[in-house]
Amino acid sequence: MQSGVIERKSTIKVSVGEKCIGGDSEVLVQSMTNTDTRDAVSTINQIKKLEEAGCDIVRVAVPDNEAADAIKSIKKAISIPLVADIHFDYRLALACMENGVDKIRINPGNIGDKDRVRKVSELARERNIPIRIGVNSGSIEKEILEKYNGLVTPEGMVESALKHASMLEEYDFRDIVFSIKASNVPLTIAAYRLMAQKSEYPLHLGVTEAGTVYKGTIKSAVGIGALLAEGIGDTIRVSLTGDPVEEIHAGIEILKSLQLRNEGIELISCPTCGRCRINLIEIANKVEEKLCGNEKKIKVAVMGCAVNGPGEAKHADIGIAGGDGEALLFKKGEIIRKIPQHLIVDELLKEIEKL
Secondary structure (H helix, E strand, O other), X not given: OEOOEOOOOOOOOEEEOOEEEOOOOOOEEEEEOOOOOOOHHHHHHHHHHHHHHOOOEEEEEOOOHHHHHHHHHHHHHOOOOEEEEOOOOHHHHHHHHHOOOOEEEOOHHHOOOHHHHHHHHHHHHHOOOOEEEEEEOOOOOHHHHHHOOXXXXXXXXXXXXXXXXXXXXXXXXXXXXXXXXXXXXXXXXXXXXXXXXXXOOOEEEOOOOOOEHHHHHHHHHHHHHHHHHOOXXXXXXXXXXXOHHHHHHHHHHHHHHOOOOOOOOEEEEOOOOOOOOXXXXXXXXXXXXXXXOOOOXXXXXXXXXXXXXXXXXXXXXXXXXXXXXXXXXXXXXXXXXXXXXXXXXXXXXXXXXXX
């Protein structure tokens, strides 16, 4: 990293519908629906909410033929690339590709003999559909675990992923994306670091089974953020027990905090202290709520006092610094005027609209 700019590791570029993963493409944010895929209407409605939140790619579970059939109508109704999550049954992978899915997630080693792997790889290559190989800490083959004394290790996770990939490479298929997730953050980081050394395929980052919205966001931010800061990772998913829209909000904020995505407003605010003489917490929450979805590429500062106002937030485009029942409005660190407390949110929002 030089001058605070993250230098991303070079990887192979893979097309997913109209998006690209890897190469010089931006880091994409993914999520997965938690609806029953067979209920196409509910699944479509959830995907549309994810689209509005900024989701780049969405994945759906495909456990049976009915879910595979629903792919047709789901794909027609959405505007972002669709990924089918499949385990064990290669016929479901074939059906989903025939029904228009943009990417599949399946491990070749789990679908049977070589002929099945060949059929999947040939249809995927014919339709320009990439395959994500996903190895989780709980899905490593028995023989690999035994090799590492029954322990889940970064080396074992990487070895498993590369083994699956070799089955596709045997049929000259290389539109591959890797994910090697664990719920253990240090293990996840170590596994991805090792994979980044051993492969040029793009990497889908995540901490699996991270937890609820609060704790899961923290674990994911630590794991995903640490890797992205090292230039590792081409697409991410924040796996949370909750509304998948929260995954998108968290993922986008992780990217913005590392300056890997600069769309939308960046809000900074101080934690408050004994100097604060306005209800800063309430003000900051209201400003954040009102600015949600605003696409202006500006930095907004909500600061508690003159000490932490124009001085510390001088690089913000606009902001307020609290006084005694009032606030100073400033732009680029220069004080413009005073605003009484009851008008702070409204006046700040009006000024933001002028920018």
